[in-house]
Amino acid sequence: MANEPVRIIGLDPGLRRTGWGVIVSDGARLRWVAHGVVAPPEAAPFSERLLFLFEALGTICADHGCEEAAVEEVFVNVNPSSTLKLGHARAAVMLAPAKLGLAVAEYSPNLIKKAVVGAGHADKSQIAFMIKRLLPTAGDVKADAADALAVAVTHAQLRKRSLLEAMHRGAA
């Protein structure tokens, strides 16, 4: 099962801009499928901005036939009000694949950097550079979408471990 090709969506949540990227992981090979950014209307009431994120990402997951999802864990050492808003956005983003029955894996920023760049303290430009190398058909990818593709790549590399852990959780 873990050796069949799988379509993965990576998500980089934000209330203003949420990056997403879809890849296919086929054994050791990765193939780019699509990427983009979802930006809810800023003037809309808060619940409608969340709904916009949820519905746009649900459509994207369905349109691209995504089978698994992955999202970055979040830093909480910013100001509390930003942390709260990011929490809301991240939930809306995670709920979109969850509603479609997809498992949503979570990875820490350091783990993602290690998986993509090989070092836990890489900066954003290194991430974008490596995404270009790993997924050459993606073309020029901007920061939010590059981070989302990096989460997807991380999941492609680590999903066997994730699957084992999920089975372990299920059995516990």
Place this chain on the structure above:
Amino acid sequence: MANEPVRIIGLDPGLRRTGWGVIVSDGARLRWVAHGVVAPPEAAPFSERLLFLFEALGTICADHGCEEAAVEEVFVNVNPSSTLKLGHARAAVMLAPAKLGLAVAEYSPNLIKKAVVGAGHADKSQIAFMIKRLLPTAGDVKADAADALAVAVTHAQLRKRSLLEAMHRGAA
């Protein structure tokens, strides 16, 4: 329009326990309809706990024919990790009525206390006491659901103002 009876769901979000309460506001009269608590399975993966909240509350909104929703604004002066989790839960809770096309009003804790008890610094037992007085058919209501009913009562009292503000936003 603002004088027709309206079914309101009040929501008190939490990842472990989310209180909800439905009332009918008919002119100056309030009538209790139902209340309860939704508690996602704690051992489930995070995205599934959010999905549980979202789907359970969507079912409750639909089953009770709710037309408007209201939720408490959140304190952020707890620890950042709790703030982040609460943000996630609150988004899942707000998305349930939003997905059904309901407007979701937000009120600060002080405003809710003022609306229900008449003082901005009432404690939880005063809230529960006043809910019992305002909604006698509700019977004995525990804290999470009492807070949810308090949000619904607040919305019943303040929705004309909210509607005006919403129209103002729409026109801006």
